[in-house]
Amino acid sequence: MAFDKRVLMEDEYIVARAKKSNMFLMPPFFWIIVALVLFIGWNSWFESDESRPYVVGAFAAVWALGFVNRLLHQLCTELVLTNKRVIKQFGVLRRDVVDVRLLKCGGAVSNQSWIGRMFNYGTVSVLGAGFSLGVSFIDDPFEFSKAVTKQLEVSQSGFALDPQSNENI
DSSP states (O other): OOOOOGGGOOOOEEEEEOOGGGGGGGGHHHHHHHHHHHHHHHHSSOOOOHHHHHHHHHHHHHHHHHHHHHHHHHHHEEEEEEEEEEEEEEEEESSSEEEGGGGEEEEEEEEOOOOHHHHTTEEEEEEEEEEEEEEEESOOOOHHHHHHHHHHHHHHHHOOTTTOOOOGO
8 A cells, every 4th residue: 555645734845764574474474384384284193074075274364364464464454654754554444544744853773683674674662751652564674773763863853864865865
């Protein structure tokens, strides 16, 4: 789902956009593969059982629903840095938008697990006085965190970056 640009104010432009990692989809995908292996190998491991299709099919259906849930979450969650605000949009049928002015932000924090370091994904949280605006499973979280820090310095210094410049990130 594309970023809803109607939330942008006059003279506001996008500086950086956080992209959700495809690793977010791996846990339910893994369990769907396990269910398929169980379904195919059931006859060779156990005595023939008439309940096999129902048991394995039920597990596969639950994991497939989990996969669809995560896929919709990945497609419909966005974290965007503009020259004036940090904006988080999320939701499928109902769209929620949370935005924080850069003047209220104190910085950005990036966290990566050891698996996140291997596949270059992690969590980014933008911190301020009494709030934390975060999104997990972000590709290259340190790059987005660096862009937030740079934009905070620019907004506090009073200078504006050129929106067409490649030096925004």
